[in-house]
Structure formats: structure tokens, C-alpha cells
Amino acid sequence: MGNFLAGKVIAVTGAGRGIGRAVALAAAREGARVVVNDYxxxxxGTAPSSEVAEAVVKEIEAAGGEAVAVADDISTMAGGQRVVDTAVGAYGRLDGVVCVAGILRERMLFNMTEEEWDPVIATHLKGTFTVFRAAAAVMRRQRSGTLIGFTSGNHQGSVSQANYSAAKGGIISLVRSAALGLHKYGVTANAVAPVARTRMSANVPMELAGMGSAEDVAALVVYLLSDRAAEEGITGQVYSVAGAKIAVWAQPCELRSAYASGGWTPETIAEFLPRAVGVDPMPMLSRLSEMEEAARSGARPNAR
Ligand SMILES: NC(=O)c1ccc[n+]([C@@H]2O[C@H](COP(=O)([O-])OP(=O)(O)OC[C@H]3O[C@@H](n4cnc5c(N)ncnc54)[C@H](O)[C@@H]3O)[C@@H](O)[C@H]2O)c1
Structure with missing residues (x-):
């Protein structure tokens, strides 16, 4: 075992499979006691089973680590609270939460139903809120802690997953709000946009070259949970990790502005906006045909 997270207590949602499992195992290897949540x-998002979380706890224990399972649904307030209460009850404190749990319900916007929209927003966005909210109350008292949300490059937009994209965009704003609201209590908040071979990404057309492993993502998360990251003052950031690449996303900002002395009318806006303010070209719009071709040719990464 390493000691990057020695003495820390870390809760990970969606920790039964894929990236969450790799984060839980890595955190335990680095000396953390871990709450393994997975529905x-x-x-x-259908067909829940408690065995998935318990299996990862057994893996951690077999490797000499300490962990406890919580099989609750984190899209409920009670589920998020239970994750945090379990950490405090079992280990007496909570140093980090990593909200990895997620589901997909893919559909074009014009066909998307309420049953496809609501659970995706509830699992990703509300599921990050429920855990952040309960953890923030503990961390505020402790005057230390780290919140990590999971977003996606798809927060820029998605052809057939408007629900997922909207949730992932919401998580970035939630993370930035947490970074601002908890700064004076010594609590940091960051977001990770991963690319890794898992059962979820097996259904997403993607260039194989850009695929990494869940372990690459776990290494970044371990660093963000560590005192080393807190000492650097890292908060309010969005990091991509895809195999060998780690990148930081820009903070949203206004690009260009124009002012009207006598107030705007549709006519003066029509005159000035295209030339003085203009547009910021949407990168994904120019990649639409390339993405459609990848989807048609079935360029899908292998599941793991
Ligand atoms: N794999 C990628 O390339 C990729 C890309 C971008 C973003 N992400 C994000 O990373 C995260 C992990 O994805 P993954 O690829 O490991 O997926 P995965 O499907 O392998 O694992 C997700 C886990 O979350 C659990 N889960 C779902 N709903 C839950 C709930 N309500 N409460 C508790 N647990 C719940 C599932 O049981 C599952 O074990 C997700 O948030 C996903 O959107 C992944």
C-alpha cells in the first residue's frame, strides 16, 4: 500500500463497477478507509442488487484494506445521507466524497420521454447533490475535505443524450458552486471528465486511441483527494483524463461585448451583434459528420 491518502476516510458512489471500483481500490491501496456505495x-438504472458493493469491499479487505458497503440509491436524499453517515459512524470522519454513480438512457431529444429524462438527471445531478450536501455539512464542521463530481466531455452537448449532457453540465456548475460556498471552510471541490473502457463506454462510439483505463482515472482522483492537491489550492477545476492525457477545462467567461448608449432594439441588435459580438463556433458542430460516421461504422471500444 502507498500512503497518498493515509488516515483519510473516502466515500465513493458507483464504486461497484468500472471507474468507481478502480477509485475505491486505489484509495484503499493509498491508505484510505473507504465507503463503497453502489446500487x-x-x-x-434498472434491476438493483446489493452484491456489487459488497464484492468490492471483499476485494479491498482481501488486499489488507478497510471498507464498508452501502447499497443505497444515491438519487434519494436518504441514500446520500446514508453514505455520509456510514463513513462518520464507521470511521469517525469524512475527508473526501467521489460521486461516480451514473446511468444512460439514450434517445433523440424529439423522442425522449419523462422516464428517460428524470432518472438520468436524478442519478447524476441530484445524486451528486445528495452526497455533496450531506458531506458538506460534516466537512464544514471539520474545516477540511474534498468533493469530487464526475462530468463528461459530453457536457459540451450530445446528439442523442440530451439528458446525460444536461446532467453533466449541471454537475460542473454544482462543483463550482461548492468550491465557492465552501472555500472559507477549507473544503475543495473539483470535477473529473474521464474517458475509460467500462461497460458504459462500450456503447459510446469513440476513437480507440483516446481510450484509457479506469486505473488512469483513479490515479487523478487519488491525487485530487490528497493533501498535495489541497496544498496547491486546487478547487473549482474540471480535469479530463483519457489514458496518457490529463487536461484542464477553461472557466466559462464572456468573450466579446457591445454596448448601446440608448438601449437595444431588435434593429440595432441585428446591426451590431453579428459584427461586434459575433459567435463562438461550437467545436462539436463541426465534428457532427465525423461522429455520425463513427457511429455508423461501429467504431466502439471494447468493454471492460
Ligand atoms: N467510461 C467513460 O468513458 C466515461 C466517460 C464520461 C463520463 N463517465 C462517467 O463516469 C462515471 C462512471 O462511469 P463508468 O463508465 O464506470 O460506468 P459503470 O456503468 O461501469 O458504473 C456505474 C456504476 O454506478 C452505479 N449506479 C448507478 N446508479 C446508481 C445509484 N442511483 N446509486 C448508486 N449507484 C448507482 C452502477 O450500479 C454502476 O456500478 C459515470 O458518472 C459516467 O457518466 C464515464
Whole structure:
């Protein structure tokens, strides 16, 4: 075992499979005691099972680490609270939460139903809120702690997953709000946008070259949870990790502005906006045909 997280207590949601499991195992290897949360559902969020979280606890224990399972649904307030209460009850404190749990319900916007929209927003966005909210109350008292949300490059937009994209964009704003609201209590908040071979990404057309492993993502998360990252003052950031690449995303900002002395009218806006303010070209719009071709040719990464 390493000691990057020695003495820390870390809770990870969606820790039964894929990236969450790799984060839980890595955190334990680095000396943390871990709360392993997983509702044990299929990729679309159905058919829960408590065995998935328990299996990862057994793996951690077999490797000489300490962990406890919570099989609750983190899209409920009670589920998020239970994750945090379990950490405090079992280990007496909570130093980090990593909200990895997620599901997919893919559909074009014009066909998307309420049953496809609501659970995706509830699992990703509300599921990050429920855990952040309960953890923030503990960390504020402790005057230390780290919140990590999981977003996606798809927060820029998605052809057939408007629900997922909207949730992932919301998580970035939630993370930035947490970074601002908890700064004076010594609590940091950051977001990670991963690319890794898992059962979820097996259904997403993607260039194989850009695929990394869940272990690459776990290494970044371990660093962000560590005192080394806190000492650097890292908060309010969004980091991509895809195999060998780590990148930081820009903070949102206004690009160009124009002012009207006598107030705007549609006519003066039509005159000035295209030339003086203009547009900021949407990178994904120019990649639409390339993405459609990848989807058609079935360029899908292998699941793991
Ligand atoms: N794999 C990628 O390339 C990729 C890319 C971008 C973003 N992400 C994000 O990373 C995270 C992990 O993805 P993954 O690829 O490891 O997926 P995965 O499907 O392998 O694992 C997700 C886990 O979350 C659990 N889960 C789902 N709903 C839950 C709930 N309500 N409560 C508790 N647990 C729940 C599932 O049971 C599952 O074990 C997700 O938030 C996903 O959106 C992944």
C-alpha cells in the first residue's frame, strides 16, 4: 500500500463497477478507509442488487484494506445521507466524497420521454447533490475535505443524450458552486471528465486511441483527494483524463461585448451583434459528420 491518502476516510458512489471500483481500490491501496456505495443497477438504472458493493469491499479487505458497503440509491436524499453517515459512524470522519454513480438512457431529444429524462438527471445531478450536501455539512464542521463530481466531455452537448449532457453540465456548475460556498471552510471541490473502457463506454462510439483505463482515472482522483492537491489550492477545476492525457477545462467567461448608449432594439441588435459580438463556433458542430460516421461504422471500444 502507498500512503497518498493515509488516515483519510473516502466515500465513493458507483464504486461497484468500472471507474468507481478502480477509485475505491486505489484509495484503499493509498491508505484510505473507504465507503463503497453502489446500487448495483444495469447501465439504464434498472434491476438493483446489493452484491456489487459488497464484492468490492471483499476485494479491498482481501488486499489488507478497510471498507464498508452501502447499497443505497444515491438519487434519494436518504441514500446520500446514508453514505455520509456510514463513513462518520464507521470511521469517525469524512475527508473526501467521489460521486461516480451514473446511468444512460439514450434517445433523440424529439423522442425522449419523462422516464428517460428524470432518472438520468436524478442519478447524476441530484445524486451528486445528495452526497455533496450531506458531506458538506460534516466537512464544514471539520474545516477540511474534498468533493469530487464526475462530468463528461459530453457536457459540451450530445446528439442523442440530451439528458446525460444536461446532467453533466449541471454537475460542473454544482462543483463550482461548492468550491465557492465552501472555500472559507477549507473544503475543495473539483470535477473529473474521464474517458475509460467500462461497460458504459462500450456503447459510446469513440476513437480507440483516446481510450484509457479506469486505473488512469483513479490515479487523478487519488491525487485530487490528497493533501498535495489541497496544498496547491486546487478547487473549482474540471480535469479530463483519457489514458496518457490529463487536461484542464477553461472557466466559462464572456468573450466579446457591445454596448448601446440608448438601449437595444431588435434593429440595432441585428446591426451590431453579428459584427461586434459575433459567435463562438461550437467545436462539436463541426465534428457532427465525423461522429455520425463513427457511429455508423461501429467504431466502439471494447468493454471492460
Ligand atoms: N467510461 C467513460 O468513458 C466515461 C466517460 C464520461 C463520463 N463517465 C462517467 O463516469 C462515471 C462512471 O462511469 P463508468 O463508465 O464506470 O460506468 P459503470 O456503468 O461501469 O458504473 C456505474 C456504476 O454506478 C452505479 N449506479 C448507478 N446508479 C446508481 C445509484 N442511483 N446509486 C448508486 N449507484 C448507482 C452502477 O450500479 C454502476 O456500478 C459515470 O458518472 C459516467 O457518466 C464515464
Amino acid at each position: 448495483g443497477v444495469a447501465t439504464d
